[in-house]
Amino acid sequence: MKGIVFSEFLDMVEEKFSIETSERLIDEVKTSSGGAYTTVGTYDSQEIMDMVAKLSEITSISVPDLLKTFGRHMFMRFAETFPKFFEGVTSTLDFLPMVDSYVHLEVRKLYNDAELPSFTCVSPQPGRLEMTYRSARNLSDLAEGMILGTADHFNERIEVKRESIQEDPLAVLFIITKLQE
Ligand code: HEM
Incomplete structure:
Protein backbone atom coordinates (compact mmCIF):
# COMPACT_ATOMS: atom_id res chain seq x y z
CA MET A 1 0.00 0.00 0.00
CA LYS A 2 1.29 3.45 -0.93
CA GLY A 3 2.69 5.76 1.73
CA ILE A 4 0.08 8.42 0.86
CA VAL A 5 -2.60 6.21 2.47
CA PHE A 6 -0.57 5.86 5.69
CA SER A 7 0.24 9.55 5.97
CA GLU A 8 -3.42 10.49 5.37
CA PHE A 9 -4.41 8.00 8.05
CA LEU A 10 -2.03 9.50 10.62
CA ASP A 11 -3.21 13.03 9.67
CA MET A 12 -6.80 11.97 10.27
CA VAL A 13 -5.87 10.52 13.67
CA GLU A 14 -4.20 13.82 14.64
CA GLU A 15 -7.20 15.85 13.45
CA LYS A 16 -10.00 13.71 14.87
CA PHE A 17 -8.27 12.44 18.02
CA SER A 18 -4.89 13.96 18.99
CA ILE A 19 -1.20 14.10 18.17
CA GLU A 20 -0.60 11.93 21.26
CA THR A 21 -2.87 9.23 19.81
CA SER A 22 -1.00 9.16 16.49
CA GLU A 23 2.35 9.04 18.35
CA ARG A 24 1.05 6.20 20.48
CA LEU A 25 0.00 4.24 17.36
CA ILE A 26 3.46 4.66 15.83
CA ASP A 27 5.10 3.59 19.11
CA GLU A 28 2.90 0.62 19.89
CA VAL A 29 2.41 -0.83 16.41
CA LYS A 30 5.69 -2.16 15.14
CA THR A 31 5.77 -0.10 11.94
CA SER A 32 8.47 -0.76 9.35
CA SER A 33 9.14 2.94 8.82
CA GLY A 34 8.79 4.25 12.38
CA GLY A 35 5.84 6.35 11.17
CA ALA A 36 7.83 8.23 8.50
CA TYR A 37 5.99 7.24 5.33
CA THR A 38 6.92 8.73 1.96
CA THR A 39 4.07 9.32 -0.51
CA VAL A 40 5.58 7.13 -3.21
CA GLY A 41 6.99 4.43 -0.92
CA THR A 42 5.21 1.08 -0.66
CA TYR A 43 4.46 -0.54 2.71
CA ASP A 44 2.75 -3.72 3.88
CA SER A 45 -1.02 -3.16 3.90
CA GLN A 46 -1.22 -5.27 7.10
CA GLU A 47 0.47 -2.33 8.83
CA ILE A 48 -2.55 -0.05 8.32
CA MET A 49 -4.86 -2.79 9.59
CA ASP A 50 -2.66 -3.11 12.73
CA MET A 51 -2.88 0.65 13.30
CA VAL A 52 -6.66 0.67 12.81
CA ALA A 53 -6.99 -2.26 15.26
CA LYS A 54 -4.88 -0.39 17.84
CA LEU A 55 -6.87 2.83 17.29
CA SER A 56 -10.06 0.83 17.86
CA GLU A 57 -8.62 -0.47 21.14
CA ILE A 58 -7.67 3.05 22.27
CA THR A 59 -10.91 4.80 21.23
CA SER A 60 -13.46 1.93 21.66
CA ILE A 61 -14.76 2.76 18.16
CA SER A 62 -15.25 -0.34 15.98
CA VAL A 63 -12.79 -1.15 13.18
CA PRO A 64 -15.51 -0.86 10.45
CA ASP A 65 -16.57 2.58 11.75
CA LEU A 66 -12.94 3.78 11.84
CA LEU A 67 -12.36 2.53 8.28
CA LYS A 68 -15.50 4.31 7.06
CA THR A 69 -14.45 7.56 8.73
CA PHE A 70 -11.00 7.16 7.20
CA GLY A 71 -12.51 6.53 3.74
CA ARG A 72 -14.50 9.79 3.97
CA HIS A 73 -11.39 11.69 5.03
CA MET A 74 -9.20 10.10 2.34
CA PHE A 75 -11.69 10.90 -0.40
CA MET A 76 -11.77 14.57 0.65
CA ARG A 77 -7.97 14.70 0.46
CA PHE A 78 -7.87 12.93 -2.90
CA ALA A 79 -10.44 15.39 -4.27
CA GLU A 80 -8.18 18.28 -3.19
CA THR A 81 -5.03 16.65 -4.56
CA PHE A 82 -6.45 15.44 -7.89
C1 HEM B 1 -10.16 11.14 -6.73
C2 HEM B 1 -10.58 9.95 -6.42
C3 HEM B 1 -9.69 8.79 -6.07
C4 HEM B 1 -8.32 8.67 -6.11
C5 HEM B 1 -7.30 9.71 -6.55
C6 HEM B 1 -8.00 7.33 -5.63
C7 HEM B 1 -6.72 6.86 -5.47
C8 HEM B 1 -6.36 5.73 -4.77
C9 HEM B 1 -5.02 5.40 -4.31
C10 HEM B 1 -3.76 6.24 -4.54
C11 HEM B 1 -5.11 4.24 -3.62
C12 HEM B 1 -3.95 3.51 -2.90
C13 HEM B 1 -3.35 2.39 -3.68
C14 HEM B 1 -2.21 1.74 -2.90
O1 HEM B 1 -2.04 2.06 -1.73
O2 HEM B 1 -1.43 0.94 -3.46
C15 HEM B 1 -6.50 3.83 -3.63
C16 HEM B 1 -6.97 2.70 -3.03
C17 HEM B 1 -8.30 2.44 -2.87
N1 HEM B 1 -9.36 3.09 -3.49
FE1 HEM B 1 -9.24 4.76 -4.63
N2 HEM B 1 -9.14 6.65 -5.34
C18 HEM B 1 -10.19 7.51 -5.58
C19 HEM B 1 -11.53 7.25 -5.42
C20 HEM B 1 -12.03 6.10 -4.87
C21 HEM B 1 -13.44 5.85 -4.60
C22 HEM B 1 -14.59 6.80 -4.88
C23 HEM B 1 -13.50 4.62 -4.05
C24 HEM B 1 -14.73 3.85 -3.60
C25 HEM B 1 -15.76 3.72 -4.37
C26 HEM B 1 -12.15 4.10 -3.93
C27 HEM B 1 -11.80 2.90 -3.36
C28 HEM B 1 -10.52 2.54 -3.02
C29 HEM B 1 -10.22 1.46 -2.08
C30 HEM B 1 -11.25 0.64 -1.30
C31 HEM B 1 -8.81 1.39 -1.98
C32 HEM B 1 -7.97 0.46 -1.08
C33 HEM B 1 -7.30 -0.68 -1.79
C34 HEM B 1 -8.16 -1.94 -1.91
O3 HEM B 1 -9.34 -1.95 -1.46
O4 HEM B 1 -7.69 -2.93 -2.48
N3 HEM B 1 -11.28 5.02 -4.47
N4 HEM B 1 -7.24 4.74 -4.36
Missing part, protein backbone atom coordinates in the same frame (compact mmCIF):
# COMPACT_ATOMS: atom_id res chain seq x y z
CA PRO A 83 -8.98 18.09 -9.12
CA LYS A 84 -8.44 16.91 -12.70
CA PHE A 85 -10.50 13.74 -12.08
CA PHE A 86 -13.58 15.86 -11.32
CA GLU A 87 -13.60 18.04 -14.43
CA GLY A 88 -17.08 18.10 -15.96
CA VAL A 89 -18.53 15.68 -13.39
CA THR A 90 -21.41 16.99 -11.31
CA SER A 91 -22.85 14.09 -9.33
CA THR A 92 -22.00 11.11 -7.13
CA LEU A 93 -23.66 8.59 -9.44
CA ASP A 94 -21.77 9.95 -12.47
CA PHE A 95 -18.42 9.95 -10.67
CA LEU A 96 -18.47 6.50 -9.02
CA PRO A 97 -18.48 4.43 -12.27
CA MET A 98 -15.42 6.44 -13.37
CA VAL A 99 -13.29 5.22 -10.44
CA ASP A 100 -12.52 1.88 -12.06
CA SER A 101 -12.50 2.93 -15.71
CA TYR A 102 -10.57 6.19 -15.32
CA VAL A 103 -9.42 7.35 -11.84
CA HIS A 104 -7.67 4.19 -10.67
CA LEU A 105 -6.22 3.67 -14.17
CA GLU A 106 -4.60 7.10 -13.91
CA VAL A 107 -3.45 6.29 -10.37
CA ARG A 108 -1.78 3.16 -11.74
CA LYS A 109 0.15 5.37 -14.23
CA LEU A 110 1.38 7.49 -11.31
CA TYR A 111 2.27 4.54 -9.07
CA ASN A 112 2.82 1.41 -11.10
CA ASP A 113 2.85 -0.81 -7.99
CA ALA A 114 -0.44 0.56 -6.57
CA GLU A 115 -2.67 -2.13 -5.06
CA LEU A 116 -6.09 -1.18 -6.34
CA PRO A 117 -9.48 -2.86 -6.01
CA SER A 118 -11.77 -3.56 -8.97
CA PHE A 119 -15.31 -2.22 -9.31
CA THR A 120 -18.05 -3.25 -11.70
CA CYS A 121 -21.01 -0.90 -12.01
CA VAL A 122 -24.56 -1.36 -13.23
CA SER A 123 -27.27 1.29 -13.20
CA PRO A 124 -30.60 -0.58 -13.28
CA GLN A 125 -32.63 2.64 -13.13
CA PRO A 126 -31.97 6.39 -12.84
CA GLY A 127 -30.90 7.39 -9.34
CA ARG A 128 -29.58 3.95 -8.48
CA LEU A 129 -26.14 2.36 -8.91
CA GLU A 130 -25.05 -1.16 -8.10
CA MET A 131 -21.31 -1.23 -7.54
CA THR A 132 -19.43 -4.45 -6.84
CA TYR A 133 -16.15 -4.00 -4.99
CA ARG A 134 -13.55 -6.73 -5.17
CA SER A 135 -10.12 -6.79 -3.54
CA ALA A 136 -7.79 -9.30 -1.92
CA ARG A 137 -7.28 -6.67 0.82
CA ASN A 138 -10.93 -6.86 1.85
CA LEU A 139 -11.21 -3.14 2.58
CA SER A 140 -14.93 -2.83 1.79
CA ASP A 141 -15.48 -0.59 4.83
CA LEU A 142 -12.88 1.81 3.45
CA ALA A 143 -14.68 1.66 0.08
CA GLU A 144 -18.01 2.45 1.79
CA GLY A 145 -16.41 5.47 3.45
CA MET A 146 -15.09 6.64 0.09
CA ILE A 147 -18.55 6.28 -1.48
CA LEU A 148 -19.98 8.41 1.36
CA GLY A 149 -17.09 10.85 0.86
CA THR A 150 -18.04 11.18 -2.81
CA ALA A 151 -21.57 12.22 -1.80
CA ASP A 152 -20.11 14.72 0.73
CA HIS A 153 -18.03 16.17 -2.09
CA PHE A 154 -21.02 16.67 -4.40
CA ASN A 155 -23.19 17.83 -1.49
CA GLU A 156 -25.73 15.08 -2.15
CA ARG A 157 -27.61 12.68 0.09
CA ILE A 158 -27.33 8.97 -0.71
CA GLU A 159 -28.29 5.70 0.90
CA VAL A 160 -25.74 2.88 0.77
CA LYS A 161 -26.84 -0.72 1.38
CA ARG A 162 -24.39 -3.59 1.17
CA GLU A 163 -24.74 -7.26 0.42
CA SER A 164 -22.11 -9.98 0.60
CA ILE A 165 -21.77 -12.29 -2.37
CA GLN A 166 -21.89 -15.92 -1.31
CA GLU A 167 -19.79 -17.37 -4.12
CA ASP A 168 -17.10 -14.68 -3.86
CA PRO A 169 -15.87 -13.86 -0.34
CA LEU A 170 -13.59 -11.09 -1.64
CA ALA A 171 -16.48 -9.13 -3.15
CA VAL A 172 -19.17 -6.84 -1.72
CA LEU A 173 -22.14 -5.38 -3.60
CA PHE A 174 -23.01 -1.77 -2.76
CA ILE A 175 -26.50 -0.58 -3.70
CA ILE A 176 -26.39 3.19 -3.85
CA THR A 177 -29.55 5.29 -4.11
CA LYS A 178 -29.66 9.04 -4.52
CA LEU A 179 -32.03 10.59 -1.98
CA GLN A 180 -34.02 13.75 -2.64
CA GLU A 181 -32.55 16.94 -1.13
